[in-house]
Amino acid sequence: MSTDADVHASQPPASDGLVMGKDGMAALVDVLIRRGFTVVGPTARDGAIVLAELRSADELPYGWGVELEAGRYRLRERPDGAAFANAAGPQSWKSFLHPVRVREWSADRVEGELVFTADQDTPPRYAFLGVRPCDLRAIAIQDRVLTGGAYRDSGYEGRRSGALLIVVECTEPGATCFCVSMGTGPAAGPGYDLVMTEVVDEDGHRFWMRSGSQEGAEILAELPTRPADPETRETARAGVTAAADRMGRTMPEADLRELMAGTLDAPRWDDVAGRCLTCGNCTMVCPTCFCTTTEDVTDLTGDHAERWRLWDSCFDLDFSQLHGGPVRASSRSRYRQWMTHKLGTWYDQFGSSGCVGCGRCIVWCPVGIDITEEAAALHDWTQSGTSASASAPEPP
Ligand code: SF4
Ligand code: SF4
Known part of the structure; x- marks a missing residue:
C-alpha cells in the first residue's frame, strides 16, 4: 500500500519563512488572545505534558522532555530549555474538538408539558499551539x-x-x-495555519516560522521576526530529517490493510488476548478514535432530564451489545476489532488509515501492548507458511 511518508519527508517549505526568537513566543500568545482565541498548548503538570489553556507563553514546558516506552511515561529535564522537544502526551486535540462529555439537550416539565432545550453554547475559538504533525493528520x-x-x-x-x-x-x-511508517511526520503535512520548527544551538533559541493560511500570515506579520537566515533553515530541516531517522518504532513494510484482512484467524490474537485487560485506555488516548455513547439522566423530582454524549470504547463489553448479548464477548475479538479497524477497515470506511503513528496507545497501555509489535507478529505469521494451513475461522 502506498503511504505518503516520502511526501512528508521531502515536503518543501511554503517559503523561506521568518525567524522568531524565544521571546517572540510571548508575543504570539498575546496576539492570539487579543484576537479572541482561547489558546491551548502543552504545559508540564501532574508528571506529564498536558494540554491546557495558556494565559502566557511562560506556561509552555520549557526544559521538559519525555521518556517513553511501552507502558511507561516519564518527564525528564532538558538542559537546552526547548519548549516542544517532547513527543505526544496523554491527551490529543480531540479532548477539545470532540470532548469526552457533551450535553446534547435538556428537558423540563413545565405546567405538565415537556419543554426540550438543545445545548447550543457558542464554542470558544481555539488556537492550538504546538500541534504535532501526526496530530495534524489525526x-x-x-x-x-x-x-x-x-x-x-x-x-x-x-x-x-x-x-x-x-x-x-x-x-x-x-x-x-x-509517524514515518504511517506517512504523517515528522515534517508537517498540509492543513496548518502556522508551522514552526524549534532550533536551540549556539546561535540561540529560536523558531523557524512559515504560514499556511491568510490568517496565519496576518498573525505572523504581527510578531517580532526577521527574515530566515540559511543557517537557521538548514539546522531546522536537519533536525526534522534526523528525527525521521530516529523513530522508536516502525510498522512492518507490508500492505497493512491486506495484512489485517488476511490474518483474522492468526493464533497471535489469542496471545494478545492473554495480555489485554480490555481497559480501553488505547481508545481513550488515540487521537482518531471517535466512538461515543449516550446517557440520559434525570433529577430526583423527575421534572428535569438531560442527554449526554460520552466517549465510548470498542473494548467495552456493552459496545457490541445486541439482543441476546454482546457480539464481541471475548477480549480476543475486541482487540482484533480495534486493531483491524485502525489499520484495515478504516480504509474501506474513510479512505485512509485510522492510525497516525503517535504511539500513545503503546505508552498508555497498562500492560505495554504495542500495536507495531502485534502487526509485526501477524506479518511474521503470514511469512512463516503456517497461515496457509490455518484452520477454519474461530468464533469471535
Ligand atoms: S491493548 Fe492495552 S490499553 Fe488497550 S484495552 Fe488492552 S490492556 Fe487496555
Ligand atoms: S499509534 Fe495508537 S494511539 Fe496513535 S493513532 Fe495509532 S492506534 Fe491511535
Missing part, C-alpha cells in the same frame, strides 16, 4: 469521520471551523513514535 481524519459524510456532527463542526492550528515539527521523537 485532526484531518476526525474531520473526515465527523463532518465528511452524510451525517455531520454539528458540535464538532462548530468547534473545528474556528480553530487555528499552529504546528510544531518534530525534532525529538519518542521511543514509541512511528
